[in-house]
Amino acid sequence: MREDEDELGTVNLPDDVYYGVHTVRAQANFDVSGAVLGDFPAYLTALAHIKKAAALANADIGVLRPQVAEAVCQAADEVAAGRFSRRQFPVDMMSGGGGTSPNMNVNEVLANRANEILCGHKGYDLVHPNNHVNACQSTTDVIATAITLALHRDLVALIGAVGVLENALEEKIEEYRGAVKLARTCLQDAVPITFDQEFGAYLAVARRSIARLRAAAANSLDVPMGATIVGTGLGVGASYLEHIYPRLAEVTGLPVRKHPNFFDCIQNGDIFQEISTVLKGLATNLAKMAHDISLLASGNRAGLMELSLPAVQAGSSFVPGKVNPVLPEMITQIAYQISGNDTVITMAVQGADLDYNAWTAVIAKNLFESCRLLQHGVPLFADKCIRGLRMDTQRCRGYAELSLALSSMVGVVFGHDDGIRVAYHAKEHGTSIRESAVLLGVMDEETADVLLDPVTLTDAALSSTVLDRLVERRRAQTRALISGLPVEARRGLMTVAVAMAQADGVIAPEEVSALDVVADVLQVPLDHDLTLPVSLPTGLAALDRRARELIYSCSLWIAFADETLDPSESDLLGRLRVELDLSEDTATGLRAKFVQAHSTRHSYLHQFDKLPWWEEFEGLVATLAADSAP
Template structure:
């Protein structure tokens, strides 16, 4: 038995025909048509609470603005507001049945919300669901609105909300890298370029670079998040505002700010706001940049922890789980690998968003559902993935101090540090001898009486200190 195979049902009719609706559900005929025709993914419009709440908040603000404008009665407005509050508490989720990825340009989504809110409002006023004699989905819940301004507004509000949690996780990761930079401040480390030995440095300096990058990623997410505060509400179908009272727009933004605690703004140009979704190219681009940058760090950690015998082994990652079903004792860098894999998914999502933004046509963009689906997926993956990466990997990683020092002192990288003391020609001659004999440069210098190992280490220590203010 599926959701529609109920003995008790009410009937609703549209131009296609009559449908039966279970009496314990709040959706209507438009929701069922969207469900029947456009279900492709496994997620409904209720899957992301932030999106559900954003739609309810738009309808809530609209009901109050319509009351202010005199186009909605006090009893109707109050019932719609109470129904919207009920929805934000998750009490209507089982009636929000339309696919998040529906292909009707958002109309099925908007009508699903309109019908559920109308029917819940009817019940709150003591009337049966489906009668719509007091609160109608189109005439009252959707009053002064269209799908074309409400859907993108809800999408922006939901994205703004979801980015708050992501920004918090990025900032927490940045502070964790700060702690590691301080923890490893005195650990001598072999710097590498093109995977070849390069110059002496401190392991803490490497992690300070990771910290600086991650702080910057958080700051850029904050910047792009702020761009989401401009909404197209009040533009109705194409930006003219036709269908809404003159005072509606100012009122709806005032009420929306009171409801959400965020100051949302009307656009400078309503036609631009309806036609274009370039802000989501920017949002998705920052998500892509964030995950690509963190994947680079994850790749570094994978290399630095490689081994334990045949690799670099300069850092140790927390042992999260067994790494093989056949090789006993093998432990893999699963958390960095997960971050890298996540980057593939989010970069793919960004391509989908770019395509959707590009293919809007004339007065609106009707590919908003795929933008919702992909942006919400990227934010969710990043928020959860970064938290896991920080808590289970970065926070517990340690340095093998002696192995770091050995790799540096046995490498050709120390040659650069000795040039100021001995001159390029002398160091170059000794370096070629080191390569030819396969022996440590420091050992050859001490044997030759050029410099003791203690003096060489002092020169290396000096070379690995920054020559500029931190």
């Protein structure tokens, strides 16, 4: 046994330990978390490097004799190389005192080992923990520097861990590139998407996280060595600052920089908060990814079953053959823990009083723990889960083809009301949108195959080209039908439309919009002064039957533009029938046909949605013109 003492008295120490009285006091006072300095090798290595750099700088300026500095450096190298066991660094990471206990633990171990190197035995005959190992330093600048340097190395290691995930995602994306599946919004069926598009979002998270980690690692190289206790530099030797930073860079191999404002660095912990935020952001995104994968792999008979997870262990002690999402669950729990750590760090940063933050112990413990959880967890998730995922491509394509959301494409091309009609039909009859669209006569099979192909709908450029082609084909067909009407018939129809809108003495806004649509479809200008009354044109009876029936049917559409048929409009329709030389039976048949088409188009609309859908006119004209063809 050997003895060591402080102002509180003497303690006995086993011969094989290198720490001293300050470590013993801390060990007795703060045995709370079970996590000790020796459990955090990056932090311990950073402290050893700082002590070595300080010894070299102090030797440079004559504060330490060369022999003492060399012995301290050798001892520090041995600590950094891991030659001392966890038992030599028993100070709890939750110790009070703003880091004094871990700083003194390292000072004592290095002093005893350096004295052993010089004298052959432990003790402080030639090397003292405070006077020599801690020369020109305080706990303040040592601990702040050690935490940031340790975090730098942890962040660099974490970049490598996230890189494993990045590679695994890249490989999986290539494996299933172009495979169609169903996207979901609010957990409801949405539009088709490809595997690489969906998982490409996860890959983007990994890459963005790597970029953020690199930035955080670079920012953690500004350190306050030489600030001593509050930032004034009180207690450092002359020209110490000029030597400590080159020596620190030499020892660590890192481009360490002098912090531009010691007072800021000592008081404010926003650098720790920023790093914690980056870690929480990564963990949160990973948890979202893990949750998605668990949901997509839910089953194995009654879930989504789009993905299958690799079986890495028995999923249940009770249900044979069950495969649980154990790796996604691990990542999710890591995210929960890191979110909690971030809250603690936030409180500790904001809780700094005046000129010094005394809560560095809990900041360091939680930051190191967050880094460690991610360093270990992310590669496991990548290797044991992502790499082994399997996609049920047939099931996924089937889901995409059956999605009612494909009705949105029907609405884009054929009008929103037709899209609603098709969607309701498919839902009520258990058919696909494609089948319902064809059954209802909204489109033919050839158009449905092109327009509603899930692969097409995952590519914006391709779907836009298909849409443009289909819309143009439909418009070309309508233009061809309309162009087949004599110009005088089209002009007559336009005049009749204006007269019908004026029939009740007031032209409603809906009727003005309807007239604009009529003019566009008929390819004739709306050059009438709507404030002046318009009479029915003469010579309508001389037009062919097709033109006369089309004029009457389109007049019905104008009359119903505001969803009401006034007596004046009904009277005008009666006079128009006579001018067109249509029998009452023919007029009644045309009206029945129009009413059926109009009511069918609106039967699936909500009750409050009474305004007409103007895009229906083009289709109405095309239908009536085709039906009236000889």
